[in-house]
Amino acid sequence: MPVRIQTADFDVSTELAALRGTDAHVGAVAAFVGTVRDVNAGASVATMSLEHYPGMTEKALAAIVAEAKTRWDVFEALVIHRVGELNPTDQIVLVGVTSAHRGEAFAACEFIMDYLKTRAPFWKKEFTTEGARWVEAQDSDDAAAARWTPRP
Amino acid sequence: MRDATAPTQLKLVYLARLREAFGTAGEDLAPPPEVATVAALRTWLAARGGAWASELAAGRAVRIAVNHDVARPDTPVRPGDEIALFPPVTGG
Secondary structure (H helix, E strand, O other): EEEEEOOOOOOHHHHHHHOOOOOOOOOOOEEEEEOOOOOEEOOEEEEEEEEEOOOOOHHHHHHHHHHHHHHEEEEEEEEEEEEEEOOOOOOOEEEEEOOOOHHHHHHHHHHHHHHHHHOOOEEEEEEEOOOOHHHHHHHHHHHHHHHHOOOO | OOOOOOOOEEEEEEOOOHHHHHHOOEEEEEEOOOEEEEEHHHHHHHHHOHHHHHHOOOOOOEEEEEEEOOOOOOOOOOOOOEEEEEOOOOOO
């Protein structure tokens, strides 16, 4: 399953090994791991709660992965996104892509993350020293996603 | 063909900040038949006043999905649809 939503942590090595499998056509594996920072927008973050919209999340991520596969010659792609309570230094998200060459793998991996940030229904709530607050969407994320259109 | 006088039975879902502001994760609603688009539904809900009026006011960034697909203001609303209202996403 190329898309997983889970509360449990993930092991990057295990996931990337599974993604590669025994396919000797693979010459490049690109991966991105997003992690929880202990500071955001000027406040110290003690813990974070991540929620999503079950049903739509899986559909949106599958569509993003499918779109990446139409744009670049990638063999396999994987998205794991955690939900629930998370603490600073915890892993939040893993995107992995296999391809014959690094250019395709890097580009597809970055594309998937940029689209995930703006299209997948996840929301972060931070519990900081100044109280709880929902994280605000960033214009810079919209700008990052907009770089990919129109199709290359 | 749809009965133009029948109410439109919808399943509403509220997420993240909107769920907290509205005090509920969702509800089944039957708006009048003239509520035929996503934009009309938003206006109809905002007319409840209070948090509904402030959160759904024109100019507030609200995303709406119909049956798990992101909708536009002119996206039709049909009986049986699951319609979710939420703030701009912040995952990753």
